[in-house]
Amino acid sequence: MFLTLSPFVASSITALLHENVLDFSSPLYPIFGTASFLALGGYFWRRHDQSIILKALKEEAIGNVKARRKTLQLLPINISEVNPDERKRNVVVVGLTGAGKTSFLNAFLHPDTSFSARKEPLPTMGVKMTIADLHGLKQTYYEVGGNDNTLMFIKEFVHMAHLVIFVVDAAAEDDDLAKARELYQLIAKERHFVGPVVVLAGKQDLPGAKSVVEIYHILEIAETDDAYVLPASFVSSSYDQDEFALESQATITATKNIYRNIHTTVGNLLYRTIL
Numbered sequence: 001m002f003l004t005l006s007p008f009v010a011s012s013i014t015a016l017l018h019e020n021v022l023d024f025s026s027p028l029y030p031i032f033g034t035a036s037f038l039a040l041g042g043y044f045w046r047r048h049d050q051s052i053i054l055k056a057l058k059e060e061a062i063g064n065v066k067a068r069r070k071t072l073q074l075l076p077i078n079i080s081e082v083n084p085d086e087r088k089r090n091v092v093v094v095g096l097t098g099a100g101k102t103s104f105l106n107a108f109l110h111p112d113t114s115f116s117a118r119k120e121p122l123p124t125m126g127v128k129m130t131i132a133d134l135h136g137l138k139q140t141y142y143e144v145g146g147n148d149n150t151l152m153f154i155k156e157f158v159h160m161a162h163l164v165i166f167v168v169d170a171a172a173e174d175d176d177l178a179k180a181r182e183l184y185q186l187i188a189k190e191r192h193f194v195g196p197v198v199v200l201a202g203k204q205d206l207p208g209a210k211s212v213v214e215i216y217h218i219l220e221i222a223e224t225d226d227a228y229v230l231p232a233s234f235v236s237s238s239y240d241q242d243e244f245a246l247e248s249q250a251t252i253t254a255t256k257n258i259y260r261n262i263h264t265t266v267g268n269l270l271y272r273t274i275l
């Protein structure tokens, strides 16, 4: 509108200069007044319109951020924004007997303890509960075995879980892998659980251990499952920082990356359950 009226205003001004500005009886005077009013009005109306558009774009951008937080590629969020009651998360660690659940929890919750200082884990009787402050969240970890005694109440734990960590011995015999598949399917198909599942393809240090892709197929993980398969190894001298126990630098870096990967994924998925 401003552009449309500009020539009109310009011609009015020229005419005024040409005639006599002070001549109030001139018929150009009201035309000039109306044109200026319309031009200025149009100009400010446009600016107002633009600010609405900018606001809408900003809101859309914020909306996108929220959407992105629901993916694994999370933006850092300020934990102080989260209601303290919502900072409590339940993580259920499930897997067949001897899959490596305790070893995972020991390594995950006490990453600074060197391998040589770690004791060989004893078989866990019943359900083991560990409370930890990690990623700014108060987390309760429940280790639940997949044997016949615990199978009965495994579903109850899964129902109250915000995140399930499924540990599988990737170096196990085919029979045990088939049992692991049954257990995974039991959890994944649990109607009342809608949270994500982190599948740890453990014991990667052992020869013949199945790869992440193989575990994905063996467990028959569906594309629609909210499941993330990660490689894992919790018993390896290469993790020890002690120079006598060092293997190659590449192995150490790889093991550290595995740990970092699991921490990041678990942390991100837990944050996702809040938002």
Ligand SMILES: Nc1nc2c(ncn2[C@@H]2O[C@H](COP(=O)(O)OP(=O)(O)OP(=O)(O)O)[C@@H](O)[C@H]2O)c(=O)[nH]1
Pocket: 095, 096, 097, 098, 099, 100, 101, 102, 103, 104, 120, 121, 122, 123, 124, 125, 145, 146, 202, 203, 204, 205, 206, 232, 233, 234, 235, 236
């Ligand atoms: N080589 C190798 N051995 C592992 C690994 N993780 C666990 N183990 C061994 O596997 C055995 C069982 O480990 P646990 O951590 O006790 O397994 P779990 O699932 O807690 O077993 P239960 O509590 O009895 O159900 C132990 O001898 C561990 O040292 C791994 O990544 N690599």
Ligand SMILES: [Mg+2]
Pocket: 101, 102, 103, 121, 122, 123, 124, 143
């Ligand atoms: Mg155990």
